[in-house]
Amino acid sequence: MQFSSLYYPCCMVIFRLxxxxxxxxxxxxxxxxxFLARPSSADREPINFQEKVFLVIDDVVSMRAxxxxxxxxxxxxxxxxxxxxxxxxxxxxxxxxxxILCDYDLGGGKDGQQLLExxxxxxxxxxxxxxxxxxxxxxxxxxxxxxxxxxDDYLIKPFAGEVLRLRLEQLAQKKAYFSxxxxxxxxxxxxxAIQICDELLKSPNQYxxxxxxxxxxxxxxxGDYSTAGKLYEQILAFREIPWARMGLAKSMYHMxxxxxxxxxxxxxxxxxxxxxxxxxWLAKSYSAAGDEPSAQQTLMAAAEKSPxxxxxxxxxxxxxxxxxxxxxxxxxxxxxxxxxxxSALTSPEDYANLSxxxxxxxxxxxxxxVMKDARKTFKNSPEALLHGAVMDxxxxxxxxxxxxxxxxxxxxxxxxxxxxxMQGSVTLDIAxxxxxxxxxxxxxxxxxxxxxxxxxxxxxHLHAExxxxxxxxHDKGKEIITTSSREVITLNNQAVRMAQAGDLRGAVDLLxxxxxxxxxxxxxxxxxxxxxxxxxxxxxxxxxxxxxAKAYLATIKNQDPDNQKYLMLADMYKNVAQRYGVRL
Amino acid sequence: xxxxxxxxxxxxLDAIDFTALFAAQIxxxxxxxxxxxxxxxxxxxxxxxxxxxGEETSSRLALLKYNGQLINDKLIQMLxxxxxxxxxxxxxxxxxxxxxxIEEIVAEAKPLLGSRSIAAxxxxxxxxxxFYDRDLxxxxxxxxxxxALRCAKSEIRLSAFTENGxxxxxxxxxxxxxxxxxxxxxxxxxxxxxSGGKTGLGLYFSSVCAGLHTNKGxxxxxxxxxxxxxxxxxFTLFLP
Numbered sequence: 001m002q003f004s005s006l007y008y009p010c011c012m013v014i015f016r017l018x019x020x021x022x023x024x025x026x027x028x029x030x031x032x033x034x035f036l037a038r039p040s041s042a043d044r045e046p047i048n049f050q051e052k053v054f055l056v057i058d059d060v061v062s063m064r065a066x067x068x069x070x071x072x073x074x075x076x077x078x079x080x081x082x083x084x085x086x087x088x089x090x091x092x093x094x095x096x097x098x099x100i101l102c103d104y105d106l107g108g109g110k111d112g113q114q115l116l117e118x119x120x121x122x123x124x125x126x127x128x129x130x131x132x133x134x135x136x137x138x139x140x141x142x143x144x145x146x147x148x149x150x151x152d153d154y155l156i157k158p159f160a161g162e163v164l165r166l167r168l169e170q171l172a173q174k175k176a177y178f179s180x181x182x183x184x185x186x187x188x189x190x191x192x193a194i195q196i197c198d199e200l201l202k203s204p205n206q207y208x209x210x211x212x213x214x215x216x217x218x219x220x221x222x223g224d225y226s227t228a229g230k231l232y233e234q235i236l237a238f239r240e241i242p243w244a245r246m247g248l249a250k251s252m253y254h255m256x257x258x259x260x261x262x263x264x265x266x267x268x269x270x271x272x273x274x275x276x277x278x279x280x281w282l283a284k285s286y287s288a289a290g291d292e293p294s295a296q297q298t299l300m301a302a303a304e305k306s307p308x309x310x311x312x313x314x315x316x317x318x319x320x321x322x323x324x325x326x327x328x329x330x331x332x333x334x335x336x337x338x339x340x341x342x343s344a345l346t347s348p349e350d351y352a353n354l355s356x357x358x359x360x361x362x363x364x365x366x367x368x369x370v371m372k373d374a375r376k377t378f379k380n381s382p383e384a385l386l387h388g389a390v391m392d393x394x395x396x397x398x399x400x401x402x403x404x405x406x407x408x409x410x411x412x413x414x415x416x417x418x419x420x421x422m423q424g425s426v427t428l429d430i431a432x433x434x435x436x437x438x439x440x441x442x443x444x445x446x447x448x449x450x451x452x453x454x455x456x457x458x459x460x461h462l463h464a465e466x467x468x469x470x471x472x473x474h475d476k477g478k479e480i481i482t483t484s485s486r487e488v489i490t491l492n493n494q495a496v497r498m499a500q501a502g503d504l505r506g507a508v509d510l511l512x513x514x515x516x517x518x519x520x521x522x523x524x525x526x527x528x529x530x531x532x533x534x535x536x537x538x539x540x541x542x543x544x545x546x547x548x549a550k551a552y553l554a555t556i557k558n559q560d561p562d563n564q565k566y567l568m569l570a571d572m573y574k575n576v577a578q579r580y581g582v583r584l
Numbered sequence: 585x586x587x588x589x590x591x592x593x594x595x596x597l598d599a600i601d602f603t604a605l606f607a608a609q610i611x612x613x614x615x616x617x618x619x620x621x622x623x624x625x626x627x628x629x630x631x632x633x634x635x636x637x638g639e640e641t642s643s644r645l646a647l648l649k650y651n652g653q654l655i656n657d658k659l660i661q662m663l664x665x666x667x668x669x670x671x672x673x674x675x676x677x678x679x680x681x682x683x684x685x686i687e688e689i690v691a692e693a694k695p696l697l698g699s700r701s702i703a704a705x706x707x708x709x710x711x712x713x714x715f716y717d718r719d720l721x722x723x724x725x726x727x728x729x730x731x732a733l734r735c736a737k738s739e740i741r742l743s744a745f746t747e748n749g750x751x752x753x754x755x756x757x758x759x760x761x762x763x764x765x766x767x768x769x770x771x772x773x774x775x776x777x778x779s780g781g782k783t784g785l786g787l788y789f790s791s792v793c794a795g796l797h798t799n800k801g802x803x804x805x806x807x808x809x810x811x812x813x814x815x816x817x818x819f820t821l822f823l824p
Contacts, residue, residue: 063615066622073629105611136614137663138676138719156719158618158656161625162691170684206713209679239715239799241677272674 044173049075049165052098056081057088057115058134059107067101067134070161074168085110085118092124099168100125102151104135117149127182130171177207181214190218190571209235216247222568225251242272250281258289276306280315288458292323300328303335310340317353322466330357337370348374348384349424355391356429360470364399368392386415390429397436409433413442428467435471444480451484453520455492461485488518492527504535512548525552526565533572541580549573603666610663617656624649628695650696654730660723661789668792675717675796682712682744682751689725689742696733708744714751716823720793721753724806727786728755728819735759741814750802751823754812761810761817790821799824 054076058064064081071079080095082088084106091097104112112133119125133151152171155164181200184193197215201208212231219228229251235244249264265282268275279302286295299316306312317332333354340346351374358367371388378384393408412430427450434443447464454460461481468477491514499507511528518524532549536542553573556566577583628645667673686708725742732740736757744753766787787806794804802824812818 060615062619066619069626070622073625136611137667154719157614158621158652160621160692160695162694163688166684166688166691206679206681206711208713239677239679242674273672274674 044169047165047169047172049168050077052076052078053095054079055088055091055095055097055100056102057083057085057100057106057112058103059083059105060103063103070164071101073161074165085115088115089119089122089124092119096126097129100129100131101134101155102131104133112151113149116151120149127179127186128175130168130175132167132171174207174210178210178214185218187574188567188570189574190222190567191575194218194222209238213243213247220247220251220254221564222571223254223564225254229255240271242268242275245271246275246278246281249278249285253281253285253288256288258285261285262289274305276302276309276312279305280312283315283319287319292319295319296323296325296328303332307335308339310336310345313339314350314353317357321353321357322462326357326361330354330361333357348378348381348387349426351377351384352387352391352425352429355395356425359391359394359398362398364395367395367398382415382419386412386419387426387429389415390426390433393433394429394436397433402437405433406437409437409439425463428463432467432471435473447477447480448484451481452488452518455485455488455521456523488514488521488524492524495527495531499531499534504531504538507531508535508545515552519555520559522556522560522563525556526563526569529553529569529573530565533569533576537576537579541577541582546577546582607663607666610659610666614656614659617652617659621649621652621656624652625695646696650730650733653692653696653726657723657727657730657786661727661785664720664723665785665789665792668796673796675720677715677717677797679713679715680718682714682753683708683710685716685718685721685725686742686744686753689722689729692726693729693733693740696730709746712744712746712751714823715799716751716797717793720796721821721823724790724793724821725753725755727790728821731786732757732759732817732819735761735817737816739814747822749824750804753821753823755819756812756814757816758814759816761815762808767808767810794821794823797823 049071054071056064056067056071056079058067061083064083068079068081080091080097082091086109088100088102102112102115106112106115110118112135116131116133119131125131130153131151133154134157135154136157138154138156152175153167155167177200181193181196184190184196194215197211197218201211201215212235216228216231216235219225219231229248232244232248232251235241236248245264245268249261249268252258252264253261262282262285265278265285268278269282272278279298283295283298283302286292286298296316296319299312299319302312303309303316313332313335317329317336320326320328320332333350336350337346337354340350351370355367355370358364358370368391371391375384375388389408389412393405393412396402396405396408409430412433416426416430427446431443431446431450434440434446451461451464464481465474465477468474468480491510495507495510495514498504498510508528508531511524511531514521514524515528529549529552532545536545536549550573553566553570556563557570560566624645628642628649729740729742732755736759739758741756742754743756744751746752766784787808790806794806797804804821804823807818807820807822809818809820810816
């Protein structure tokens with residue numbers, strides 16, 4: 001593609017400042033079926049601000065007043081004010097806004113970006129709402145932030161009222177242009193959304209790059225990494241843009257090209273050293289390529305740059321623990337608790353992680369104190385009690401108090417049975433305690449279930465192996481892991497072979513049996529859905545199978561709503577249903 | 585009661601990180617300027633909606649606002665250069681219509697014209713889009729416009745076009761033109777001479793901002809000359 005194809009050549013517009021209104025062409029209405037309208041600044045429609053509802057968020061009274069007066073010069077009259085994040089959220093819960101002007105610096109507490117993230121997470125604003133961040137200086141994060149968490153635009157103080165008007169008009173035009181695509185994405189109709197992007201891309205326009213990015217993002221969601229990668233490459237051929245380089249690297253990672261991903265993420269961190277997300281992915285790629293020490297080093301460098309980011313500290317603790325670097329693990333998990341205190345960012349598991357490091361270091365008292373803290377912080381929630389009992393039992397063992405250890409393990413197992421769907425490290429901790437106290441049968445059963453429900457999760461295998469190594473059962477542990485996962489893999493492969501040989505019905509039956517056995521195994525459940533949909537696509541809709549597929553999808557949506565294969569299959573389900581005229 | 589030791593106060597000053605302090609203070613100053621300029625706008629708008637304020641007051645208000653903008657230019661330049669120096673600075677390249685940018689620059693400049701008979705016109709290729717950092721480029725162009733406003737007799741012209749694969753944005757006026765000394769440097773300020781009183785900070789800032797725009801081995805630059813279509817100073821920003 002040639003760069004010159006990006007714009008229309010020459011056509012002069014001249015106007016005098018004092019006379020200055022360019023004739024406005026009527027703006028065409030945008031909807032899913034009318035996507036050929038070509039936007040340009042010439043056909044931008046003036047907004048009747050009097051009909052619009054504004055929210056101004058700023059902690060300084062005089063600043064709010066000043067913004068109010070600017071808005072009223074544009075003709076706006078319905079203007080609400082908020083002095084902090086909490087007030088702003090209260091307002092948004094009661095009223096829906098067209099324009100939100102938010103100062104980045106809101107005094108103490110949340111800043112504008114954190115507020116925006118909460119608003120987006122809680123879906124407090126409509127898609128059409130325009131969120132404008134107002135700031136004295138553009139924040140660095142803007143340059144590198146993920147598109148979905150960024151405000152619609154930034155406005156740098158001071159600015160003239162006229163500029164605010166122009167910006168709001170530009171943004172409203174852009175929102176309207178993209179709204180058909182976003183509407184389809186909301187309905188999880190991703191394929192159609194891509195088609196609309198393609199249609200829009202046919203006519204060159206100012207949103208070309210945004211459209212390519214959006215299309216690439218949707219392809220990533222659907223697991224079509226190769227198309228996404230190509231789109232990012234096309235963008236990079238125009239211009240070196242950090243997010244495009246990042247997207248390309250992610251697509252490589254997902255296509256299991258870990259070497260390429262490492263090189264490309266490295267390029268991002270070199271060109272844009274503050275693009276923190278790139279470090280997380282670089283570490284992930286190193287890990288996937290089997291280079292754990294480099295992964296740890298990458299995360300350590302990132303943690304040094306921005307020490308307060310809890311999720312990264314967690315990842316570092318995990319990897320350092322796996323690498324047997326207990327000092328770094330301790331440091332990281334302590335930081336997680338310190339910086340994540342009193343926020344929704346920590347869970348009892350984080351306390352258990354730190355406690356586990358203390359136990360391995362022989363600091364049994366500290367290990368138990370941490371869990372006491374956890375129980376207190378989480379007000380004796382079942383999860384906190386479970387983690388607490390397990391870690392206590394391990395700590396008692398380490399300090400030689402077998403009787404107390406057995407008592408604690410008994411409590412832990414009771415708690416474990418009472419909590420359904422317990423995932424994660426706690427299972428490994430309980431199993432470890434069982435093995436150490438001589439109850440091999442229970443330990444084996446726990447591990448087998450855990451592995452069978454996560455047979456394709458390499459990280460969980462690594463954690464399990466590491467646990468066995470720590471208790472001196474490396475070979476035996478490996479055997480337990482392999483046997484447990486082999487059962488599921490064999491079943492799954494058998495089904496895949498049947499499907500490949502054309503026996504779709506057989507594959508469906510086998511996978512549905514497998515689901516009954518390994519209900520929590522996401523991969524198996526999704527494969528069953530995939531097989532059902534492929535069968536129905538070829539042979540027509542089947543009421544019973546359709547119902548099962550829907551129910552399976554619902555369970556996954558519950559557990560892992562962002563799972564990419566789930567999104568792809570939810571889309572496929574809609575398509576197949578539509579094809580046979582099934583009402584959803 | 586003991587008298588406070590003046591040395592203690594001075595020693596306290598040692599502990600202040602002045603670079604960080606200055607950067608933070610610039611934020612506060614920009615906030616205050618925002619309030620100041622907004623009140624001026626209010627006054628100017630009142631004048632538009634009724635005859636309460638006379639012609640003369642109105643042109644004084646415009647002059648006030650112009651001087652406020654000059655202060656803002658300096659603050660932007662200082663803050664940006666500070667960030668560049670802290671490095672590494674990543675510019676926010678996005679693909680945007682050039683016309684959008686020009687419209688904003690004109691909207692910012694309009695209230696500064698007052699009752700003077702300076703007119704600005706702009707030529708822009710419609711549908712011309714480019715990759716550029718909007719805030720940096722706006723900083724450069726606003727500064728150029730403010731310089732032109734000081735020198736122009738009656739007209740300023742703003743134009744954008746492509747030349748040899750580069751985007752060119754040009755600000756012209758019908759004043760006396762740049763002094764020979766500035767032109768001798770070719771307008772591309774390589775370094776800053778603070779000793780001479782007038783620092784040329786604006787031009788230095790502009791050339792750094794232009795240079796931060798790079799693409800496939802090419803980087804942006806500024807060019808100064810005299811003459812042009814209005815016979816005065818010509819400032820051109822080239823972006824790859």
